[in-house]
Amino acid sequence: MISKDILLEAEAVLKEYKRGEQLFKEGDTPRYYYQVYSGEIKMNNHNDDGKEYIQGIFDSGKSFGEPPLFADFKYPANAEAITDARIWLLPKDKFLKVLEKNPLIHHKFTSTLALRLYYKAMMVSEISTQEPEHRILRILDYFKKNNQNTTTASSLYKIELTRQQLADLTGLRVETVIRAVKKLEQKGELLIKDRKIYR
Amino acid sequence: MISKDILLEAEAVLKEYKRGEQLFKEGDTPRYYYQVYSGEIKMNNHNDDGKEYIQGIFDSGKSFGEPPLFADFKYPANAEAITDARIWLLPKDKFLKVLEKNPLIHHKFTSTLALRLYYKAMMVSEISTQEPEHRILRILDYFKKNNQNTTTASSLYKIELTRQQLADLTGLRVETVIRAVKKLEQKGELLIKDRKIYR
């Protein structure tokens, strides 16, 4: 995340996207650094018959799509607005200059990449070896740990994801997620209130 | 990858490991930067009933296990010697100092992380949405692209992986890989000579 003043100084612009609009697609050449000002963005892939895999969901303050700026490759996934959103766009060369001038910011990005790698290593291992309930608990715990408002000291965390999103994040089908979530509720591993999942 | 003279200057030591020996395991606190001098190392996870997932295989010149040094988390996977190996070990703090003093090296690592993220994004999407033959071709092409000796201009690349390793990299079973590989040979997508796969 780059602070507003540095973004402005580097001449970043705030662009609006409508719900469902695509920011870039798999295979595109990366030209900008993207940082969410408001709204939610997802990065995803589709296989030939349309099945979706969600690589990540990014909200206020989060950046996305930087990796190819560091290593010079095409986008491996699409970016799409989940809700109406406003996004900071900073051209690639200006972004790299900001990093050069600010070693601390550079270090922050390296650390962000490391954390994303952790998430992906976890997910790919879960998806390739674990069964539905295990996968779901894992991702719920991950979201809880990383999005838990530290002020909200409640031990119960509300999952702000639909069953479909949960499915597309874990490589499962909606029906499977629905059934697994119910099973997990019976086992006391989570709570369902007003159709929302709490963990 | 850090050059030999910088490694020596930072007082890195060369440690020997026997085939099958473990360098560190999931959950351990990271203390060193690791770089392969000779031999091969794999990073992997096991689920409760022993099924393995291989996160990556690293040979001469490659480093591994750095992400947790940048963002301060425990190892998400084990590291194990596939063959007898000699590995450079550099204590975490000395490694970070090397990066501070050498922005170019720091940038190189950021770029390495970005590339690994690309690999993982590709694999997790493949594993969660694509069928066996597709997954296998994808990883074969990835290895071909990234390990192809540029001098060996031959368009045929020899895969130096067993069917079992291919299975553990793609979340499949050996039998499935064997059958899929044969199917792919029939379709002319690859070649089998002396049990080795060429693509």
Add this chain to the structure above:
DNA sequence: TTCAGTTTATGACCTTGATCATAAAGAAAA
């Protein structure tokens, strides 16, 4: 307050890749 769209829910059936068993070919070690 009706209507369209989204999300959750549930049952029946099916398909793919896992599992299990067994064996042969190669490679490595004794």
Add this chain to the structure above:
DNA sequence: TTTTCTTTATGATCAAGGTCATAAACTGAA
């Protein structure tokens, strides 16, 4: 040059999760 271990191979069976169909609950816009 046997013996042991690893790797590849192949058939039979099974089960988990996908697929399909249908519907109810909820949301939000007209």
